[in-house]
Amino acid sequence: xxxxxxNQATTPRFWRDPALPFVEARDVLDGRQLCYAxxxxxxxxxxxxxxxxxxxxxxxxxxxxxAGTVVLMxxxxxxxxxxxxxxxxxxxxxxxxxxxxxxxxQQAGFSxxxxxxxxxxxxxxxxxLYGGLNHLYDLxxxxxxxxxxxxxxxxxxxxxxxxxxxxAPRRRxxxxxxxxxxxxxxxxxxxxxxxxxxxxxxxxLSPSYLIRSFRRGYGMTPHAYLINSRVQYAQARLRRGDQIxxxxxxxxxxxxxxxxxxxxxxxAATPGQYRHQGHNR
Numbered sequence: 001x002x003x004x005x006x007n008q009a010t011t012p013r014f015w016r017d018p019a020l021p022f023v024e025a026r027d028v029l030d031g032r033q034l035c036y037a038x039x040x041x042x043x044x045x046x047x048x049x050x051x052x053x054x055x056x057x058x059x060x061x062x063x064x065x066x067a068g069t070v071v072l073m074x075x076x077x078x079x080x081x082x083x084x085x086x087x088x089x090x091x092x093x094x095x096x097x098x099x100x101x102x103x104x105x106q107q108a109g110f111s112x113x114x115x116x117x118x119x120x121x122x123x124x125x126x127x128x129l130y131g132g133l134n135h136l137y138d139l140x141x142x143x144x145x146x147x148x149x150x151x152x153x154x155x156x157x158x159x160x161x162x163x164x165x166x167x168a169p170r171r172r173x174x175x176x177x178x179x180x181x182x183x184x185x186x187x188x189x190x191x192x193x194x195x196x197x198x199x200x201x202x203x204x205l206s207p208s209y210l211i212r213s214f215r216r217g218y219g220m221t222p223h224a225y226l227i228n229s230r231v232q233y234a235q236a237r238l239r240r241g242d243q244i245x246x247x248x249x250x251x252x253x254x255x256x257x258x259x260x261x262x263x264x265x266x267x268a269a270t271p272g273q274y275r276h277q278g279h280n281r
Contacts, residue, residue: 012028012034013026013028015137017147020147020151021097022097022100023094023095024239025093025137026092026093026094028268031089031091031268032088034269035268036265036268037080037265037266038057038078039078039228040073040075040079040218041073041076041232042075042076043095043096044074044096045079045093045096046096047070047081047133048069048071048091048130048137049068049070049071049090050067050091052087053067053087054091055082055083056071056080056081057078057080058078058079058122059079059122059219063122068130071122072119072121072122075116075118077122078220092137094133104155104162108162117168120167121165121166124165128160128164129161129164132160175217176217178203178205179213179214179217179218180217181202181203182199182210182214186199186222186229190230190251190252191251191252192252193252199222210222227266228266230251231263233250233251234247234253234263235267238274239275244260244272247271259271
């Protein structure tokens with residue numbers, strides 16, 4: 001493989017369509033050089049391992065996954081997928097808006113008074129889900145496919161997902177209301193130069209208790225959660241097409257280089273790749 005083809009294979013490709021703003025997709029043909037730090041998303045994430053094998057961390061579970069596996073990350077789940085000893089692997093990921101998926105669940109019969117029902121499974125080897133997810137990606141990324149066809153296919157796949165996978169218990173992790181207040185405060189003020197004292201005051205907790213309980217509840221420290229929230233804020237601005245330097249400053253990073261390093265650590269892509277490649281191909 002020549003250098004140009006090698007770069008193309010290792011560069012992540014993003015798909016977005018303004019007509020379908022509730023979903024985003026990503027395709028990686030060669031993930032050997034792409035490593036993720038532990039992170040989480042506010043959206044629901046689901047992906048298919050299309051070739052090779054990789055390590056998969058989701059909350060406290062560690063798995064080795066291979067081609068034919070579907071991986072699932074509920075909103076807020078701390079996770080990471082990384083190569084195994086330089087072995088080639090490829091994958092496709094979908095990031096789905098929580099409000100859209102919640103509405104779909106309610107239409108399927110879930111209570112309208114409940115938030116999104118998370119899924120119990122963190123992975124599946126169901127051939128129907130794996131095949132359906134790959135078919136969905138091929139359709140979404142086809143530039144000549146009709147938007148109505150894409151929308152219908154999205155509804156059909158995620159309705160099937162509800163039918164084939166069990167919902168998670170309503171209390172999947174320790175739920176401390178004061179720690180939840182701290183997390184809400186961090187997300188709401190993530191672009192500001194927060195101090196630990198600010199977060200403790202908002203939640204009414206001592207620093208030592210906050211650190212200990214936050215890690216237990218959210219799988220990361222308050223500082224890591226702050227950085228994760230800033231990257232998610234930056235993603236939203238980049239999806240709108242904002243300039244990278246402007247986004248870095250608005251998101252609370254020291255400079256564009258700081259955003260570049262952090263964005264790549266958490267998402268295994270540069271802000272430029274994410275901003276420029278996200279279009280309906």
